[in-house]
Structure formats: structure tokens, C-alpha cells
Amino acid sequence: MANPFRSRGEWLRCALHTHTTESDGDLSPPDLVACYERAGFDVLAITDHWRVTEQPSTSQLLTIPSAELTFDLPEAGLTPDVLVYGIREIPDDPGGCRENWFFNEEEHWEQKTFPSLTDAAEFAHDQGGIAYLAHPYWTGMDARCLVASEHVSGLEVFNASAEHECGRGDSSLVWDAALDAGKVLHAIATDDTHRADLEVGRAWTWVRATERSREAVLGALREGLAYASAGPTIMDVNTEHDGVVITCSPCRAVLLQGGRELGSGVVAGEPVRGPGEVLRTTADGLITEAVLRLRPGRPTYQRVRVVDAEGHSAWTNTDLS
Numbered sequence: 113m114a115n116p117f118r119s120r121g122e123w124l125r126c127a128l129h130t131h132t133t134e135s136d137g138d139l140s141p142p143d144l145v146a147c148y149e150r151a152g153f154d155v156l157a158i159t160d161h162w163r164v165t166e167q168p169s170t171s172q173l174l175t176i177p178s179a180e181l182t183f184d185l186p187e188a189g190l191t192p193d194v195l196v197y198g199i200r201e202i203p204d205d206p207g208g209c210r211e212n213w214f215f216n217e218e219e220h221w222e223q224k225t226f227p228s229l230t231d232a233a234e235f236a237h238d239q240g241g242i243a244y245l246a247h248p249y250w251t252g253m254d255a256r257c258l259v260a261s262e263h264v265s266g267l268e269v270f271n272a273s274a275e276h277e278c279g280r281g282d283s284s285l286v287w288d289a290a291l292d293a294g295k296v297l298h299a300i301a302t303d304d305t306h307r308a309d310l311e312v313g314r315a316w317t318w319v320r321a322t323e324r325s326r327e328a329v330l331g332a333l334r335e336g337l338a339y340a341s342a343g344p345t346i347m348d349v350n351t352e353h354d355g356v357v358i359t360c361s362p363c364r365a366v367l368l369q370g371g372r373e374l375g376s377g378v379v380a381g382e383p384v385r386g387p388g389e390v391l392r393t394t395a396d397g398l399i400t401e402a403v404l405r406l407r408p409g410r411p412t413y414q415r416v417r418v419v420d421a422e423g424h425s426a427w428t429n430t431d432l433s
Contacts, residue, residue, distance in 0.1 A: 121321050123319070154172075176197055176330070177199060183227065247280075250271060273304035288369060343422065344361050366378050
């Protein structure tokens with residue numbers, strides 16, 4: 113996997129899970145575009161339920177045709193969602209269990225289902241699009257479906273709407289379980305905007321794109337040239353000093369995940385318990401650079417998480433195994 117922090121291109125702030133009045137959001141498509149322009153985003157994917165909502169790009173905001181689709185699991189009534197980007201059309205009959213199909217007239221929210229996550233992801237793949245599993249913790253999924261799937265680029269590691277609604281926004285455990293099983297998966301963080309007054313700008317994905325185009329953004333998401341954030345900024349992640357060196361905005365903790373019981377971390381103002389070292393801090397002691405090393409063992413992956421003083425996190429897609 114390429115390292116986005118050492119790849120060429122520019123960082124684009126992306127909103128990759130949003131809804132409009134075309135499904136169950138509270139803003140029209142033009143108003144949502146204007147809202148994310150004001151919030152300082154570079155890229156917007158409108159992911160209405162079973163709708164490809166086409167809205168033109170502006171001089172400031174690149175739009176990507178996208179949708180939130182659904183698929184069946186063997187467990188009765190469990191129908192998780194998948195975010196698909198860069199698609200042109202939605203199937204009239206995706207082939208799933210019709211008992212799970214419905215239309216909510218009050219919220220203008222339609223649901224049909226594909227037979228499986230692989231079927232939904234393959235549908236996007238065949239159009240040149242990509243698929244990310246949506247909010248698995250909120251939906252109640254574990255990692256087994258992800259590990260067995262094909263054509264899935266990653267998952268939504270943090271969903272701000274689900275976190276705000278019920279505390280089930282952080283799907284790190286599902287991600288780590290899939291990575292530990294050897295599945296290569298990238299991660300995004302999103303607002304999942306339904307109410308603009310509550311949810312815009314709570315979480316985002318920084319994508320390292322070679323240019324401001326749909327093709328470049330989709331390519332970066334496909335390759336994992338991105339990192340997810342609900343607040344902190346990660347400036348650099350690289351292998352040096354026989355470890356992983358992380359440079360970030362001032363943070364309370366810097367953590368290296370590396371498989372079961374092999375991770376390490378440093379916390380501002382506390383003794384270092386594992387194989388790591390704080391390299392730089394702010395005047396008030398928050399960490400801006402650290403080097404971390406995994407504990408002895410055979411890690412299946414490595415990734416970084418940083419946590420700021422308010423408890424907000426950022427997660428890398430960079431696998432430095």
C-alpha cells in the first residue's frame with residue numbers, strides 16, 4: 113500500500129456520507145452543496161438511499177455521484193448499508209430478499225437489498241466505482257462478512273451521526289478484527305448528514321489526490337491514499353528510527369495498532385509504558401511528534417490513531433507492516 117503522506121498530490125477534505133431531500137435529509141441538493149462549501153470542504157459525495165443524486169460541481173466543491181445501498185445478511189432482518197462512489201445508476205431489482213424492501217413515504221426513504229455485500233460491491237465495481245461498508249458498529253455487524261467479501265475497499269471507521277445519536281459511531285474494533293484476519297481495508301470518517309444544523313463538519317476524510325477530479329479522488333479512495341479524522345490532523349507517518357514516526361497536531365495520545373496485544377502508545381504527561389518515545393511537544397505538553405514500535409510478536413498490520421485533548425481521534429489508512 114502506498115503511503116499517502118509521502119505520495120504526490122494535494123490533500124482534499126471530503127464529505128463522503130450525506131443525505132438530501134431526495135431521501136431522508138433536510139436540505140435540497142443545491143443547499144447541501146452550499147452548506148459544505150461554507151464549511152470549507154473540497155469534495156462532496158451525496159449518498160442518498162437508493163438514489164444517485166446528481167448535483168453539479170462548483171468552482172470550490174467537487175461532487176461525486178454516489179449512493180447508500182443495502183444488502184442482506186443470513187440473520188433475519190439484518191440489512192447493513194454500503195456506500196458506493198462513482199456510480200451512474202441504481203438497479204431496479206438488485207436480487208435481495210423482498211421481505212427486506214420497503215418505502216418510508218414520510219421520510220422519502222426507499223430500501224431494496226442486494227443478496228450480499230459482495231454483490232453490492234461488485235455492482236459498483238462493474239461501473240468503475242468503489243464500495244465502503246457503512247457504520248458497521250451502529251448496524252450491529254462483526255468482521256466476518258467483511259473478511260469474506262470481495263470488491264470492498266474499506267469501511268466507515270467513524271460515523272459522527274451514529275456517535276451523536278447513540279454512541280455507536282466508532283467501528284475501530286470491526287476494522288481491526290478484519291485487518292487482523294489479513295483483509296486489506298481502508299477507512300473513512302463521515303458526518304452521515306441528515307440534519308445540517310447538527311451534523312455538518314463533525315468528521316471527514318482527507319484524500320491525497322493527484323488533481324481535483326472525480327477520477328483522482330476515486331483512485332485515491334480505492335488505494336487508501338487518505339486518512340480519517342473527527343478533529344486532529346496527521347501531518348506525516350513514516351518508518352524511521354526502527355519504528356513508526358508520527359507527526360500530528362497537538363494531541364493527548366499517539367497510538368500504534370498492530371494486531372492482538374502488540375500495539376503501543378504514548379500519552380502526554382504520563383510515563384511511557386511500551387516501546388515508544390515522545391519526540392516533540394507543545395509548551396503545554398501535548399504531543400506533536402512521537403516514535404512508536406510494536407511489542408515483540410508477528411503483527412498482521414500496523415496503523416496509527418491520534419487523540420486530541422478533547423478526545424477526538426484521527427485514524428490512518430497507512431499500513432507500514
